[in-house]
Amino acid sequence: MMMERWLLATLHLLALAIGFGALVARGRALRGALDPGGIKRVLEADNVWGLAAGLWVFSGVLRAFFGYEKGTDFYHHNSMFALKMSLFGLIWLLEVWPMSVLIGWRVRRARGQAIVPRRAALFARVSTIQAFLLVGMVLAATAMARGIGS
Numbered sequence: 001m002m003m004e005r006w007l008l009a010t011l012h013l014l015a016l017a018i019g020f021g022a023l024v025a026r027g028r029a030l031r032g033a034l035d036p037g038g039i040k041r042v043l044e045a046d047n048v049w050g051l052a053a054g055l056w057v058f059s060g061v062l063r064a065f066f067g068y069e070k071g072t073d074f075y076h077h078n079s080m081f082a083l084k085m086s087l088f089g090l091i092w093l094l095e096v097w098p099m100s101v102l103i104g105w106r107v108r109r110a111r112g113q114a115i116v117p118r119r120a121a122l123f124a125r126v127s128t129i130q131a132f133l134l135v136g137m138v139l140a141a142t143a144m145a146r147g148i149g150s
Helices: 002-031 036-065 072-076 079-110 120-145
Strands: none
Touching: 002 036, 002 120, 036 072, 036 079, 079 120
């Protein structure tokens, strides 16, 4: 069990780091030239963000609710966990619109159709806000790990 806990914690932290980098890269790409190469960079960064988010959620759910860490009761009664989950929810709410638009970009790109990046600057700002919220999640998580919020 100790090995699984260690590997899940490692996966969780790596997913956070990869996700943060992907959000920064996506924001930077959305601010850059949105020619075919620029669109490709946006979509690649978005793919990495999606992969990292999937790993992050998977490892987090296992750690919090399947006996790999402190137990579900600990998390349900910790204000820092509530803050962390609130920030997580906000990140996901902010992601809905960019995600749906970027899916549309992928579809148009696959069909050889033109992509009109009207909301690129807005989505770049959303990516930056999400990156800051992710840092807030890390602050809440480290507080929680040290018994703050119990």
